Amino acid sequence: MTAPTVRLTDLRFAWPGQAPLLAIDRFELAQKERLFLRGPSGSGKSTLLGLIAGVLDGGQGEIRVMDEDIGQMSGSGRDQVRADHLGVIFQMFNLVPYLSVVQNVILPCRFSKRRLRQVQENGGAEVEAKRLLERIGLDDEALQARNVTELSVGQQQRVAAARALIGGPSLVIADEPTSALDSDARDRFIELLSEEASQTGAALLFVSHDSSLAPLFDRAVDLAEINGAAG
Amino acid sequence: MGVSIFGLAWRSLMNRKVSAFLTIFAIALSVALFLGVEKARNAAKSGFDNTISGTELIVGAPSGQINLLLYSVFRLGNATAEISWGAYEELNARDDVAWTVPISLGDSHRGYRVLGTNLGYFDHYKYGQGQSLLLAEGQEFDDLFDAVLGADVAKSLGYELDTPIVITHGLGARGFSDHDDRPFRVVGILRPTGTPVDQTIHISLEAMTAIHVGWETGTRNPLADGITEEMVRSFDLTPKTVTAAFVGLKNRATILRTRRAINTQMSQPLLAIIPGQALAELWQVMGTAERVLLAISAFVIAVGLVSILTSILTSLNERRREMSILRATGARPLHIFTLLVAEAAVLGFIGAILGAVLIQAIFAIAAPILSAQYGVALIGTGPGLVDLYTIGVVTIAAFILGIWPALTALRRSLADGLTVKL
Structure with missing residues (x-):
């Protein structure tokens, strides 16, 4: 039995001077699992993602990512785990405006030696970036050369997905990545993301307020149900 | 990567x-x-620093070294006293002196200073890294009433060769006390030097004396109006005084000794300054x-x-x-x-x-x-x-x-x- 990608035990979190926001006794995300986490806005899901991604500090309890207790780690230790093992997709504005499509995709390889090694085994960062872009339907050379701000929102989200997946991360966190997309683009995006995540062997933590998406995943969890501090 | x-x-x-x-x-x-x-x-x-070079000493009547430098080189301010021709000749006759150039200041033309000197001025006065004054047009003064203009004077007043000019007594406005009975003729225009020479009108020492015939009291004597140009030319026009003299030495090594000798051992009290030293002192002020x-x-x-x-x-x-x-x-x-x-x-x-x-x-x-x-x-x-x-x-x-x-x-x-x- 291998360790789960994410395991939270007795997690407690409150912003300074505020009521407790998160109280999760037990939460697990198995390796390669595709999990749908439902939660309305304001339910603390962004905070939860921040804690799992290791950019927020101050949670009590145990936060294990890739079997490492990042809650006990220093800031730079968490940065290392994030750089090496995590891919993140935001709701929108995912891309660095002054970098090209390909440069945006290979950005994580700039910050993680592990992911750089991984792509070098597959023929180098640019080759891997183009391969990923091709897989998610952005194989047009002219499109890849374009300024990222000229891309449609759907295209931007797919570039972000390629970036999250490059270098074989263990976990992809997607925070409402489809809320700016129409339903056709949304379903196609989720399909592509799921497919690519299983291809690269990454677990997927997909967060949304839209319960109708739940059937597209292996498992669905309602944040309100596992969060004792809710209400 | x-x-x-x-x-x-x-x-x-x-x-x-x-x-x-x-x-x-x-x-x-x-x-x-x-x-x-x-x-x-x-x-x-x-x-x-390059305003004057090649001149070892500047000699004038005792005042201060910056004052002497200002009026003799920069044409600024006035000499409070002059040196007598006798003292100048005594200076010129010294064994350690190679050459002297006497200058006489005090008159002007439309705001530009007039400098009376001799032809040695064009040979010995140097600026920059020892550059000599060069004529852009014409020649050095030859006749009594010839004038050689600095480059700025010719340019800003629009003067050419043969333009007649009238010199004003003192530095005052034009017309009130003009030497209009003795007009000069432009015979030469110097090349620009970037030094006060450009703003100077050069005439001979004798001419300086000649235009002041009848002005011995400081204003024009009406009785002198009858003196014709021919009569003036026949006078002995050796000046009685000069304002200052540029001095070149036979041997630069004697500069301090010569200066002390001039300052202390002459029949008339004189002040000798080293231009570089005075320039440095002046620059300190600025x-x-x-x-x-x-x-x-x-x-x-x-x-x-x-x-x-x-x-x-x-x-x-x-x-x-x-x-x-x-x-x-x-x-x-x-x-x-x-x-x-x-x-x-x-x-x-x-x-x-x-x-x-x-x-x-x-x-x-x-x-x-x-x-x-x-x-x-x-x-x-x-x-x-x-x-x-x-x-x-x-x-x-x-x-x-x-x-x-x-x-x-x-x-x-x-x-x-x-x-x-x-």
Whole structure:
């Protein structure tokens, strides 16, 4: 039995001077699992993602990512785990405006030696970036050369997905990545993301307020149900 | 691999071209101003030191060494007393003296000083690195009523060869006490020298005496109106006094001994000065103003550097998103910090280089014009160590200033986490 990608035990979190926001006794995300986490806005899901991604500090309890207790780690230790093992997709504005499509995709390889090694085994960062872009339907050379701000929102989200997946991360966190997309683009995006995540062997933590998406995943969890501090 | 942090900084700046360009422009202008002041200051000092050369001593009636220098070389102010012709001859006859050039000042023409001298002036008076006075047109004075003009005089008054000119007694306005009974003729125009020679009208000592026949009391004596030019020409026109004399020595090594001898052992009390020494003392007086100018231009650079801060700090709000993307893709706080500090340093560096290039371009355009129009040679304004130092200091200062916005961005990106609350 291998360790789960994410395991939270007795997690407690409150912003300074505020009521407790998160109280999760037990939460697990198995390796390669595709999990749908439902939660309305304001339910603390962004905070939860921040804690799992290791950019927020101050949670009590145990936060294990890739079997490492990042809650006990220093800031730079968490940065290392994030750089090496995590891919993140935001709701929108995912891309660095002054970098090209390909440069945006290979950005994580700039910050993680592990992911750089991984792509070098597959023929180098640019080759891997183009391969990923091709897989998610952005194989047009002219499109890849374009300024990222000229891309449609759907295209931007797919570039972000390629970036999250490059270098074989263990976990992809997607925070409402489809809320700016129409339903056709949304379903196609989720399909592509799921497919690519299983291809690269990454677990997927997909967060949304839209319960109708739940059937597209292996498992669905309602944040309100596992969060004792809710209400 | 991919894009380095400096590459990111550069691309980020290019993404904000207008703001980055304006900041670089502000830095470039301030650096150009500073280097311009610094170089012009040095050029002015060199030009000033080069006003007179080849003359070992200047001898006049006892006053002060700056006073004597001002009126004899710069044509500023007046001699309080003159030296008698006898004393001048005694000086000229000294064994250690190779040559002397007497000068007589006091009259003017339309605001330009008139200098009475002899032909030795054109041989011995030197400026710059020993350059002689050269005629642009015509010849040296020959006849009694011939005049040789400095370049500025001819240019600004529009005089050519053969233009008749009337000299005014003293330095007052024209018309009131003109020597209009004895007009002069322009026979020569000198090339520009960038020294007070350009603003001088040269006539012979004898002519200086001749126009003052009948003026012995200081104003025109009506009884003298009957004296014709022929009669004047027949007089003994040896001057009774001269204002000062330029002196060349046979052996430069005796300069201090000769000066002491002239100051103490002559039949009439005289003052001998060493031009270089007096120039240095005079420059000390003017040096304060020059240092103030330099200080002001250094402050202008500080203002330029603050514009880097302003532009980066104001960009931080709209770039919170960019920072959190970088953080999410694995950038560490040090990367964010380096990115912003690098941006500041890049702005400072490019601005400083452009500023140094700009001032060279300005000098390259201005030098021929200054030289042709005013005879001012810009000495030592080319690229030098001072440019390198300035570029280095500005870049380092920008780098250090960049720490402030870098820390701000860092603090924010840590607080923002993955989601930016805009």
